[in-house]
Amino acid sequence: MADLRGGDLSRLRQLNSLTAIKALRGAGPLTLSALAERTGLSRPSMKEVADELVELGWVEEVRPSPGTMGRPARRYRFRADSGHLVGVDIGAHNVRAALSDLDGEILAETRQPVLPGAPLDERLAALERAISGCLALSRTTVDDLWTISVGTSGVIDVEGRVIYSAAVPAWRDLDLAGRVREMFPCEVLIENDSRLAALAESRRGTAKGVRDMVFLHVGRRMGAAAVIGGTVHRGFGAASGEIVMLPESRWFDAPEHLNGCAVVPEGTPPEDAAGYTLAAARNGDPVALEAVGRYVDDLAVGTAAMVLILDPEVVVLGGGFSRSADVLLPPLRERLERRCMRMPEVRASTLGDECVVVGAIDYAVEHLDRQLFAPDAGPLPLTR
Amino acid sequence: MADLRGGDLSRLRQLNSLTAIKALRGAGPLTLSALAERTGLSRPSMKEVADELVELGWVEEVRPSPGTMGRPARRYRFRADSGHLVGVDIGAHNVRAALSDLDGEILAETRQPVLPGAPLDERLAALERAISGCLALSRTTVDDLWTISVGTSGVIDVEGRVIYSAAVPAWRDLDLAGRVREMFPCEVLIENDSRLAALAESRRGTAKGVRDMVFLHVGRRMGAAAVIGGTVHRGFGAASGEIVMLPESRWFDAPEHLNGCAVVPEGTPPEDAAGYTLAAARNGDPVALEAVGRYVDDLAVGTAAMVLILDPEVVVLGGGFSRSADVLLPPLRERLERRCMRMPEVRASTLGDECVVVGAIDYAVEHLDRQLFAPDAGPLPLTR
DNA sequence: TCACTTTCGAAGGAGCGCTTCATTAGTAGC
DNA sequence: GCTACTAATGAAGCGCTCCTTCGAAAGTGA
Numbered sequence: 001m002a003d004l005r006g007g008d009l010s011r012l013r014q015l016n017s018l019t020a021i022k023a024l025r026g027a028g029p030l031t032l033s034a035l036a037e038r039t040g041l042s043r044p045s046m047k048e049v050a051d052e053l054v055e056l057g058w059v060e061e062v063r064p065s066p067g068t069m070g071r072p073a074r075r076y077r078f079r080a081d082s083g084h085l086v087g088v089d090i091g092a093h094n095v096r097a098a099l100s101d102l103d104g105e106i107l108a109e110t111r112q113p114v115l116p117g118a119p120l121d122e123r124l125a126a127l128e129r130a131i132s133g134c135l136a137l138s139r140t141t142v143d144d145l146w147t148i149s150v151g152t153s154g155v156i157d158v159e160g161r162v163i164y165s166a167a168v169p170a171w172r173d174l175d176l177a178g179r180v181r182e183m184f185p186c187e188v189l190i191e192n193d194s195r196l197a198a199l200a201e202s203r204r205g206t207a208k209g210v211r212d213m214v215f216l217h218v219g220r221r222m223g224a225a226a227v228i229g230g231t232v233h234r235g236f237g238a239a240s241g242e243i244v245m246l247p248e249s250r251w252f253d254a255p256e257h258l259n260g261c262a263v264v265p266e267g268t269p270p271e272d273a274a275g276y277t278l279a280a281a282r283n284g285d286p287v288a289l290e291a292v293g294r295y296v297d298d299l300a301v302g303t304a305a306m307v308l309i310l311d312p313e314v315v316v317l318g319g320g321f322s323r324s325a326d327v328l329l330p331p332l333r334e335r336l337e338r339r340c341m342r343m344p345e346v347r348a349s350t351l352g353d354e355c356v357v358v359g360a361i362d363y364a365v366e367h368l369d370r371q372l373f374a375p376d377a378g379p380l381p382l383t384r
Numbered sequence: 385m386a387d388l389r390g391g392d393l394s395r396l397r398q399l400n401s402l403t404a405i406k407a408l409r410g411a412g413p414l415t416l417s418a419l420a421e422r423t424g425l426s427r428p429s430m431k432e433v434a435d436e437l438v439e440l441g442w443v444e445e446v447r448p449s450p451g452t453m454g455r456p457a458r459r460y461r462f463r464a465d466s467g468h469l470v471g472v473d474i475g476a477h478n479v480r481a482a483l484s485d486l487d488g489e490i491l492a493e494t495r496q497p498v499l500p501g502a503p504l505d506e507r508l509a510a511l512e513r514a515i516s517g518c519l520a521l522s523r524t525t526v527d528d529l530w531t532i533s534v535g536t537s538g539v540i541d542v543e544g545r546v547i548y549s550a551a552v553p554a555w556r557d558l559d560l561a562g563r564v565r566e567m568f569p570c571e572v573l574i575e576n577d578s579r580l581a582a583l584a585e586s587r588r589g590t591a592k593g594v595r596d597m598v599f600l601h602v603g604r605r606m607g608a609a610a611v612i613g614g615t616v617h618r619g620f621g622a623a624s625g626e627i628v629m630l631p632e633s634r635w636f637d638a639p640e641h642l643n644g645c646a647v648v649p650e651g652t653p654p655e656d657a658a659g660y661t662l663a664a665a666r667n668g669d670p671v672a673l674e675a676v677g678r679y680v681d682d683l684a685v686g687t688a689a690m691v692l693i694l695d696p697e698v699v700v701l702g703g704g705f706s707r708s709a710d711v712l713l714p715p716l717r718e719r720l721e722r723r724c725m726r727m728p729e730v731r732a733s734t735l736g737d738e739c740v741v742v743g744a745i746d747y748a749v750e751h752l753d754r755q756l757f758a759p760d761a762g763p764l765p766l767t768r
Numbered sequence: 769t770c771a772c773t774t775t776c777g778a779a780g781g782a783g784c785g786c787t788t789c790a791t792t793a794g795t796a797g798c
Numbered sequence: 799g800c801t802a803c804t805a806a807t808g809a810a811g812c813g814c815t816c817c818t819t820c821g822a823a824a825g826t827g828a
Contacts, residue, residue: 006403006423006430009785009814012396016815019390033775039390044777045816046390064825070774071824155725164725212620226693228612235695236596237726242692245725248632248685249692301632305689308626308633309610311619341539341548341629342621393783393816400785417806428808429785448794454805455793 005376014379016041016049018372021058021380024078025103029062031073050076057082057383080105082383083146084138085368086131087360089193090123090152092116092167097130098357099138102146104203104365108137109357120170128183145186149364150176151193151356153223155239160190163238167221189367193217194241195232196359197318197349198225202232203362206350207314214312214344216303218328219320220271222251224302226310232363249302254295258321261291278324292327299328300335307340318349325349389760400425400433401764402757405442408462409487413446415457434460441466441767464489466767467530468522469752470515471744473577474507474536476500476552481514482741483522486530488587488749492521493741504554512567529570533748534560535577535740537607539623544574547622550605573751577601578625579616580743581702581733582609586616587746590734591698598696598728600687602712603704604655606635608686610694616747633686638679642705645675662708676711683712684719691724702733709733 005011016039023038024030030038036046053059053076060079064072080101089096093116099108110133112126127150135142154165160177177188198215207213211230217223224241226233233240244251258274263285268276280288307315317325317332325348333346351358371377389395400423407422408414414422420430437443437460444463448456464485473480477500483492494517496510511534519526538549544561561572582599591597595614601607608625610617617624628635642658647669652660664672691699701709701716709732717730735742755761 006400006425007396007785009396009816011399012391012393012784012815015395016390031775041390042817043775044818047777048815067826068774069772069826071776073775224693228617229615231613233612233694235726236697236728237695239726240693240695242695242725243689246685246688246692246723248634249689250632301630304630305627305633306693308630309608309624309690309693310617311621311624311626313620339630341626342619342623344620391816393785396784396815415806426786427806428787431808432784451795452805453795453803455807457806 010379013049013052016045017053017380020046020049020053021078021372024059024076025080029075029077031064031075033073035076053380056380058380078103079383084140084144085146085361085364086134086148087196087357087362087364088127088130088148088150089196089356089360090127090150090168091193091356092153095123095126095130096354096357097127097134098354098361099134099140100361100365102365102368104361106358106361107140108134109354110134110137120174123168124179124183127180131184142184142186145184147187147189147364147367148180148184149189149191149196149360149367150180151191151196151360151363152176153193153221155237155242156190156192157238160188162190187367189363191232191360191363192223192225192238192241193356193359194223195225195234196363197351197355198227198316198359199232199362199366200351200355200359201316201318201349202227202230204351204358205316205355206347207316210312210314212310212312213314213316214303214306214310215316215318216299217319218299218317218322220255220274222254222302223319224306226306226312228310231366243302243305246302249305250298251302254298257291257295257298261288263288263291274321275324278321278327281327282324293331296328296331296335300332300339303332304336304339307336307344311342312344314345314347316347316349318351318355322349323352397433397436398764400429401437401442404430404433404437405462405756405764408443408460409464413459413461415448415459417457419460434458437764440764442764462487463767468524468528469530469745469748470518470532471580471741471746471748472511472514472532472534473580473740473744474511474534474552475577475740476537479507479510479514480738480741481511481518482738482745483518483524484745484749486749486752488745490742490745491524492518493738494518494521504558507552508563508567511564515568526568526570529568531571531573531748531751532564532568533573533575533580533744533751534564535575535580535744535747536560537577537605539621539626540574540576541622544572546574571751573747575616575618575744575747576607576609576622576625577740577743578607579609579618580747581735581739582611582700582743583616583746583750584735584739584743585700585702585733586611586614588735588742589700589739590731591700594696594698596694596696597698597700598687598690598694599700599702600683601703602683602701602706604639604658606638606686607703608690610690610696612694615750627686627689630686633689634682635686638682641675641679641682645672647672647675658705662705662711665711666708677715680712680715680719684716684723687716688720688723691720691728695726696728698729698731700731700733702735702739706733707736 036043080103095112112130153167155163162171162174165171180188194217222244258277261277263280264273264276281292420427464487479496496514539547546555546558549555564572578601599609606628642661645661647664648657648660665676
């Protein structure tokens with residue numbers, strides 16, 4: 001109800017420009033005629049719109065494709081390279097960064113290891129190195145950076161301030177967005193990492209195109225997120241998906257079934273313990289299988305709660321343990337069948353470790369789209 | 385990405401017509417100048433748009449308001465009476481119906497009692513009587529009916545077929561939408577009653593304007609629904625909100641704490657039992673208070689699950705027991721404080737028994753709006 | 769080289785919204 | 799009852815955006 005802006009003639013042109021951009025982003029280079037047909041505009045009008053878009057730097061003409069009948073047609077493509085986006089994943093052991101064009105196509109990736117207990121400044125320094133590395137790898141300058149999108153665990157408010165972080169307690173009350181903006185003068189977005197992973201899976205992962213899905217982050221720490229109606233759900237205070245905090249969900253201690261299993265060799269560091277159990281279970285070890293069974297019993301409770309509340313089309317299993325999806329999925333499906341009203345599809349993540357970085361980039365792309373295609377957006381800006 | 389329709393000149397006119405309708409629906413009668421200012425159009429253009437809307441029957445001119453300076457201004461109003469909507473609530477004991485104008489303003493209401501065990505045809509007959517009664521009361525004919533929107537318990541698929549109904553098992557596999565359409569030849573929508581109640585509370589009830597909320601239906605039967613991003617969440621298979629099916633939520637048997645309390649007199653019919661307990665608790669009876677405590681203990685588990693998963697701004701307590709919200713809310717808040725990451729506001733329903741009927745009407749209004757204001761909608765139709 | 773196909777570019781026309789300005793229908797003051 | 803003031807009205811003229819139509823152009827294939 002807020003968009004009470006009556007349209008000028010220029011508004012119509014703007015609408016048609018955006019439609020053209022959408023058409024070009026959806027398909028590869030298109031001839032003028034093809035563009036006109038897709039947008040429903042006449043050829044002469046389309047030409048005028050295209051000329052304007054070229055002028056503004058959003059679109060560029062590519063040389064005609066040879067070997068076609070008739071007079072060669074002008075072809076246009078969206079200039080995805082007229083700006084760049086960076087996605088960052090601040091994890092406990094690594095800071096990952098990736099640089100992409102405006103279509104979200106990844107052009108460079110870097111990883112900076114950090115110690116889990118590293119102090120704040122060290123972590124931020126790793127972040128700066130990771131991003132700078134991406135820029136260097138892709139020969140991009142900071143000026144071409146439009147948006148940096150950061151994923152980290154915890155609850156982050158709308159302004160990018162960390163409200164709470166279980167993984168990195170020292171981050172509490174940190175103005176993360178502000179700190180990043182000091183390093184790189186561009187737009188900075190901060191989101192919870194599980195939500196970004198969920199977004200990635202629903203955009204280019206195993207749940208591509210799915211509008212209602214639940215993402216489970218299973219690993220040493222549990223997390224969850226939901227894509228609802230095609231958008232990641234944040235919640236009023238950005239605290240959605242924290243089902244792990246509910247004792248009755250039995251999520252919080254669930255990983256202990258795997259960590260404390262008898263098949264784990266003495267002296268194994270805690271971060272590797274679960275891997276032994278899952279591997280043994282894959283080989284049919286009955287003790288490990290029983291531990292996995294107890295783990296999935298617990299996992300299924302919180303999952304069923306999400307499924308019953310949201311009725312998603314797909315549940316995606318992601319996070320560190322999802323490497324052992326072959327071991328986890330069958331028993332999880334079996335438990336869910338018993339509990340759910342309508343059984344969703346249960347699939348394993350296909351993006352693996354890159355999930356959060358990729359999701360961060362998808363989030364930046366989505367943010368850009370929202371700005372461009374918002375019903376009350378201004379005219380198309382120059383791309384510089 | 386689906387709206388790849390480039391705009392014609394007529395498209396612009398259509399946009400402006402819709403903007404004008406929105407402006408008129410939001411405020412009461414408006415003068416031409418006021419309309420022009422709100423929509424951002426110039427006065428002459430606005431005049432042309434208004435003339436067209438009058439022609440089509442969407443808008444009508446009302447006589448100028450006297451007592452103003454200067455030449456009296458033409459005033460226009462949205463003709464909410466150019467069509468009518470019906471909302472129906474098929475409950476266990478009653479079939480309620482209400483008739484409204486296109487603004488959702490309720491013009492007539494009826495109620496038809498039915499026995500909880502009544503067979504299918506009897507229930508449908510009551511539905512027909514309830515709707516006919518509304519039409520008679522408001523002197524409306526069937527031809528003026530645009531939409532009938534029906535709420536009932538259970539899971540209903542997109543086409544209006546009942547998948548599952550705990551309250552009325554006989555309805556299973558019934559093509560409810562089809563049956564209603566046979567009685568009244570107009571558009572028929574079917575939705576789950578808890579979802580409609582949630583919608584009503586978020587549109588005109590205690591959570592008016594709230595974009596993320598959770599609605600709890602507490603009564604002899606438990607139910608829940610969520611409004612997410614301003615729209616009621618259905619779920620992929622229309623089975624969202626069924627948290628009661630999860631044993632660990634402790635919802636299914638929760639009402640037994642109230643029904644089985646020692647303060648309930650011998651021989652009380654089961655539907656009245658909880659009322660005694662709640663009344664006694666209000667008077668400070670320690671036995672009743674303890675029963676209420678156990679009830680709220682259980683209620684809080686499923687509620688906390690929803691809150692942790694969705695992080696709503698507001699939780700609304702509705703359903704039969706919400707009449708005793710004064711008894712239930714304080715202990716519920718206290719339990720949630722302990723469990724939730726971010727405590728939502730917890731409020732009591734303000735719409736009471738009318739909740740579902742009103743929600744059904746709101747649903748019909750929303751459906752109409754979606755059709756009118758959809759980005760790929762056709763030109764404005766005649767209102768007949 | 770010629771027919772054929774498809775696109776290009778220019779010209780003319782229609783629809784929509786904007787600005788401007790004299791006119792009109794009320795109210796307020798004397 | 800007359801005059802000044804106020805605010806809306808209605809008509810005229812302009813500019814922009816899109817449309818249709820048509821001859822010309824630039825390729826392919828025989």
